[in-house]
Amino acid sequence: MVQQNTGPQAPVKTAERTFELVEFLKDVDGATLTEATDALDLPKSSVHNYLKTLEHCGYVVETDGVYEVGLRFLDLGAYARTNVPLYPVAEPELETIAEETGELANLLVEQDGRGTFIYRKKGENAVKIDSYNGQQIHLHTTAVGKAILANLPEERVEAILARHGLPEKTDRTITDREALYDALDDIRKEGFSYDREERIHGLKCIATPVFNDGDVAGGISITGPTSRMSEERIEGELKQQLRNAKNIVELNLSHS
Structure with missing residues (x-):
């Protein structure tokens, strides 16, 4: 029988970075592209792509240059709670x-x-x-x-x-x-x-x-x-x- 792993053997860096960015936005209650770039120590172009992808999917919203966690996470959390x-x-x-x-x-x-x-x-x-x-x-x-x-x-x-x-x-x-x-x-x-x-x-x-x-x-x-x-x-x-x-x-x- 194949033993199930308890964690990833080779974590997907892109996925890790995405969630690090989301956690950062939550912790600081919203941030600009520059602030997020400085916090994650990544090229600004990469952070911009992460943010715009999250925004396109509805998980981040942008207002006057400030990116915040979007309400789509509430849908996921509410669903998880019902289980x-x-x-x-x-x-x-x-x-x-x-x-x-x-x-x-x-x-x-x-x-x-x-x-x-x-x-x-x-x-x-x-x-x-x-x-x-x-x-x-x-x-x-x-x-x-x-x-x-x-x-x-x-x-x-x-x-x-x-x-x-x-x-x-x-x-x-x-x-x-x-x-x-x-x-x-x-x-x-x-x-x-x-x-x-x-x-x-x-x-x-x-x-x-x-x-x-x-x-x-x-x-x-x-x-x-x-x-x-x-x-x-x-x-x-x-x-x-x-x-x-x-x-x-x-x-x-x-x-x-």
């Missing part, structure tokens, strides 16, 4: 959490070693942060990411850390591997994980994993400002909200 079984059953429960707590409710799944927010619902009092549906994060930097990591096979966790590392987002981010493993042990025992300003200063978060047939399917969490996320509220109201949502989501997953 995640957790999304349709978790969405209404996150809406309930956001409405009843007034905070930000999140649904995260792991793919390729990174976490992707596939649904975020803002409550009436939710803080405005630089987050959006589809945003990718390092799993170790958030409560919901750690909830997922804690319930993946050990060899999978090791592979994720080897590939993506433990970059620091704030001075409270866990950047030591042994400290992370200790935290993951605690999460498995308790069933909840916490983010105390580990990704964004001024924010706290509580999360719990969601399982499907014994495997972790994703995680749900509640995020709020430190001024409203007291330990009493976290241990009482917010934990109960997550317990209720987890129970309903897992039941619906098992019967979907």
